[in-house]
Amino acid sequence: MPVQKITKEEILFISAGVFRKRGYHNTSMSDLAEACGLTKGLFYHYFSSKEELMKAVLQGVHFHFKKSLFAPAFGNALSPQEKLEKFLGKAKRLFATAEGGCLMANTALETLGTNAEFTPFIRAFFEDWIAAMAHIYEHTYQPEVARKISEEIVQEFEGAVLFMRIYGETRFVDETLERARLRFVQPS
Numbered sequence: 001m002p003v004q005k006i007t008k009e010e011i012l013f014i015s016a017g018v019f020r021k022r023g024y025h026n027t028s029m030s031d032l033a034e035a036c037g038l039t040k041g042l043f044y045h046y047f048s049s050k051e052e053l054m055k056a057v058l059q060g061v062h063f064h065f066k067k068s069l070f071a072p073a074f075g076n077a078l079s080p081q082e083k084l085e086k087f088l089g090k091a092k093r094l095f096a097t098a099e100g101g102c103l104m105a106n107t108a109l110e111t112l113g114t115n116a117e118f119t120p121f122i123r124a125f126f127e128d129w130i131a132a133m134a135h136i137y138e139h140t141y142q143p144e145v146a147r148k149i150s151e152e153i154v155q156e157f158e159g160a161v162l163f164m165r166i167y168g169e170t171r172f173v174d175e176t177l178e179r180a181r182l183r184f185v186q187p188s
Helices: 008-022 029-036 040-046 050-074 080-096 103-111 116-137 143-167 171-185
Strands: none
Touching: 008 029, 008 040, 008 050, 008 103, 029 040, 029 050, 050 080, 050 103, 050 116, 080 116, 080 143, 080 171, 103 116, 103 143, 116 143, 116 171, 143 171
């Protein structure tokens, strides 16, 4: 296999896809090196262990979502309704169309009992997701109610992505997003 020039960021991006599709425990450093076009020895030059790599992947994925999905929810350029629409549309594209579903949820389910060092990274991701949604919902609800609703929507969305993968139907995600829209315009 010819050794390619590759950046650390490219390794993280490729590795995230491999972990999302295969899972943490079913992925070896050899699998990751091969996916990146590197020898296993050269791969260890970048990351000394699979755990170190996974932490970096989780941080990188979180940073990407923070910048591309969560941060715009706090901006002032759009109305709260427009923010919600943009947020939900982008969430669907990012989470529901990625092969393998949500890396954070997959990793949490797979590793909570075996790799506790990943939990803070996963928790921080979900906290930022909930906070971004809650900020949008605070247009309609008091902060504590907006947070509760946002927690419920994130939970439901993750379940919908799982069902979408099991049944091969996007309707689960679409129905969840519609309920999220309704909760914004029709307070319960």
